[in-house]
Amino acid sequence: MNSYDSSSIEVLTGLEPVRKHPGMYTETECPNHLAQEVIDNSVDEAIAGFASKINVVLYKNNSLSVEDDGRGMPVDIHPKEGKSGVEVILTKLHAGGKFSNDLYQFSGGLHGVGISVVNALSTLVEIWIKRDAKEHHITFSNGSKKTELKVTRKVSKYNTGTIVKFKPDARFFDNIKFSATKLHNNLRSKAVLCPDLEINFYNEINEKTDKWIYKEGLKDYLSKSLDGLDCLPTDPFVVNYKTNEQQLNCSVTWTQYNTNIIAESYVNLIPTISGTHVNGLRSGLTEALKEFCEFRNLIPKNIKLTPDDVWQKISYVLSIKIMDPQFSGQTKKRLSSRECASFVANIVKDTFSIWLNQHTSMAKEIAQLAIINAQIKLKTNKKVIRKKIFSGPILPGKLSDCISTDLNQTEVFLVEGDSAGGSAKQARNKEYQAILPLRGKILNTWEINSEQILANKEIHDISIAIGLEPNSEDLSNLRYGKICILADADSDGAHIATLICTLFMKHFPKLVQEGHIFVAMPPLYRIDAGKQVYYALNNNERDTIIRKVKNENKRVKIQVQRFKGLGEMNPSQLRETTMLSNTRHLIQLTSNNPLQIFKTMDMLLSKKRAADRKKWLEENGNLDNA
Numbered sequence: 001m002n003s004y005d006s007s008s009i010e011v012l013t014g015l016e017p018v019r020k021h022p023g024m025y026t027e028t029e030c031p032n033h034l035a036q037e038v039i040d041n042s043v044d045e046a047i048a049g050f051a052s053k054i055n056v057v058l059y060k061n062n063s064l065s066v067e068d069d070g071r072g073m074p075v076d077i078h079p080k081e082g083k084s085g086v087e088v089i090l091t092k093l094h095a096g097g098k099f100s101n102d103l104y105q106f107s108g109g110l111h112g113v114g115i116s117v118v119n120a121l122s123t124l125v126e127i128w129i130k131r132d133a134k135e136h137h138i139t140f141s142n143g144s145k146k147t148e149l150k151v152t153r154k155v156s157k158y159n160t161g162t163i164v165k166f167k168p169d170a171r172f173f174d175n176i177k178f179s180a181t182k183l184h185n186n187l188r189s190k191a192v193l194c195p196d197l198e199i200n201f202y203n204e205i206n207e208k209t210d211k212w213i214y215k216e217g218l219k220d221y222l223s224k225s226l227d228g229l230d231c232l233p234t235d236p237f238v239v240n241y242k243t244n245e246q247q248l249n250c251s252v253t254w255t256q257y258n259t260n261i262i263a264e265s266y267v268n269l270i271p272t273i274s275g276t277h278v279n280g281l282r283s284g285l286t287e288a289l290k291e292f293c294e295f296r297n298l299i300p301k302n303i304k305l306t307p308d309d310v311w312q313k314i315s316y317v318l319s320i321k322i323m324d325p326q327f328s329g330q331t332k333k334r335l336s337s338r339e340c341a342s343f344v345a346n347i348v349k350d351t352f353s354i355w356l357n358q359h360t361s362m363a364k365e366i367a368q369l370a371i372i373n374a375q376i377k378l379k380t381n382k383k384v385i386r387k388k389i390f391s392g393p394i395l396p397g398k399l400s401d402c403i404s405t406d407l408n409q410t411e412v413f414l415v416e417g418d419s420a421g422g423s424a425k426q427a428r429n430k431e432y433q434a435i436l437p438l439r440g441k442i443l444n445t446w447e448i449n450s451e452q453i454l455a456n457k458e459i460h461d462i463s464i465a466i467g468l469e470p471n472s473e474d475l476s477n478l479r480y481g482k483i484c485i486l487a488d489a490d491s492d493g494a495h496i497a498t499l500i501c502t503l504f505m506k507h508f509p510k511l512v513q514e515g516h517i518f519v520a521m522p523p524l525y526r527i528d529a530g531k532q533v534y535y536a537l538n539n540n541e542r543d544t545i546i547r548k549v550k551n552e553n554k555r556v557k558i559q560v561q562r563f564k565g566l567g568e569m570n571p572s573q574l575r576e577t578t579m580l581s582n583t584r585h586l587i588q589l590t591s592n593n594p595l596q597i598f599k600t601m602d603m604l605l606s607k608k609r610a611a612d613r614k615k616w617l618e619e620n621g622n623l624d625n626a
């Protein structure tokens with residue numbers, strides 16, 4: 001046995017700890033958080049009043065560069081370390097200029113870790129610094145210095161700034177590609193939150209350029225983002241508060257949907273989705289609204305307004321700037337500074353109270369919205385006690401369950417129609433594939449509260465079969481790893497698939513976020529060419545196959561069969577084309593750009609938007625080439 005003494009205690013130095021446990025310092029799904037670290041440094045220069053422009057380029061080879069016109073990283077020799085400032089910054093953890101508030105008053109950076117993490121997890125980092133009338137250049141590779149700092153050219157004394165270009169190392173990330181959508185949204189939000197800062201983003205992959213300068217800030221942003229949706233108030237309620245020590249900017253409105261379509265919050269421009277600042281906003285709004293209602297006797301006797309009732313349909317953007325924010329962890333997803341809750345709550349309560357009393361008719365509508373939420377909650381609470389639907393595993397009668405319970409394997413197919421359900425039952429692999437046939441079009445649940453959808457039998461069955469209640473955050477009772485929607489390949493089938501997707505997007509969003517929902521793509525055509533059989537998903541694919549076959553052999557006899565529905569395929573065809581994992585087409589439902597998805601779905605499904613739908617169909621009707 002190895003002896004266990006002091007010599008077995010390892011001390012990790014330099015950037016080793018980051019390379020050993022990257023997950024402690026960054027998000028390892030994709031390198032976007034690294035991009036954020038570099039961008040945040042440039043933004044910190046802008047908040048401090050030294051930079052006015054940031055240029056970001058995403059290159060085809062998956063490197064990223066961030067350029068600012070700030071002061072430039074220090075290049076002189078560090079008095080204690082005996083190396084240039086930039087080298088210390090890049091190679092030492094906890095080296096930074098933001099520990100005191102002298103150089104940067106409000107800054108997103110505070111740990112002195114960010115760019116060292118980028119360096120530790122990149123195969124190459126190149127830095128250009130313009131400072132003191134010279135441009136300097138230094139490079140690093142896998143966390144170590146590769147080339148010395150040297151002066152490359154002379155520049156004007158006023159031309160200052162930093163360019164950081166890095167290529168993340170694939171070994172540390174599940175997916176090495178940057179998400180351009182996330183990057184885009186992140187950059188846009190920085191521009192929103194820092195009025196007058198110009199941000200340019202060039203994506204070399206799709207050759208698209210974006211440029212943002214917001215003069216008006218948050219209010220503008222929220223109403224533009226919600227453009228086309230019914231909001232209350234139409235012009236968002238806005239708070240702008242500023243002292244030398246802290247700033248609060250926030251913009252709030254309510255929509256008729258029971259999800260927070262826009263829920264963005266920032267601390268010193270860092271996206272910090274939860275924590276004491278958000279809690280403060282929640283309680284400030286609730287207290288003001290409650291007071292308003294009590295004063296006017298608006299609340300029915302048996303009802304008590306809770307923050308949840310006020311929060312349910314809200315959309316907001318909240319930005320605070322404070323000195324010394326305390327975050328939990330380097331990814332800064334949660335703010336833990338305690339004094340922030342009361343700071344935000346007090347300011348929001350006071351301003352919202354004044355607003356409510358100045359806009360009484362809109363204020364009463366907002367109050368009504370919250371009261372209805374409270375009433376629905378009361379009703380469903382009663383119903384749950386009576387029915388206790390999830391007390392036992394009484395699965396729906398028409399579900400043909402599978403044997404395995406291993407979520408890595410199991411799949412349930414929600415199949416349109418009993419006859420297709422019958423074929424699917426014969427075609428499936430009983431071990432891990434379950435079938436739940438659905439009758440016809442399920443209810444359009446877009447504008448229905450999650451608490452009420454279980455009254456519909458088909459939806460109740462789906463909910464029981466998958467083992468989850470609507471809006472569950474906790475997926476531990478999920479019964480299948482993949483939930484596959486299987487409808488005919490025609491437009492009617494597409495309608496049914498859309499309705500089922502709506503159900504999951506709206507009422508089981510966690511399942512979509514975690515990638516459990518799939519749409520199966522059954523073929524529309526079978527093409528027999530001599531003894532060969534091909535399947536085509538649509539007209540285009542059919543034509544390509546026919547062309548190819550004819551090119552190879554002119555005399556071959558070609559027969560094309562159009563499937564009218566899934567029920568028309570025999571079980572072996574259905575198995576081969578739609579259910580067998582190595583030959584089928586499954587499309588995963590994702591929620592990368594939730595606001596855009598939400599708006600499109602609203603246009604497609606909202607009762608009030610028939611006119612928008614007609615216009616869309618006129619413009620895009622030929623997308624359905626089946």
Ligand SMILES: Nc1ncnc2c1ncn2[C@@H]1O[C@H](COP(=O)(O)OP(=O)(O)OP(=O)(O)O)[C@@H](O)[C@H]1O
Binds near residue numbers: 037070089108
């Ligand atoms: N673009 C830049 N312009 C000027 N100085 C910079 C720039 N980028 C980084 N720095 C300097 O390098 C220091 C270290 O940056 P680093 O990203 O490692 O940590 P941080 O921003 O201080 O804190 P955090 O770890 O929370 O991001 C900063 O504090 C700042 O002094």
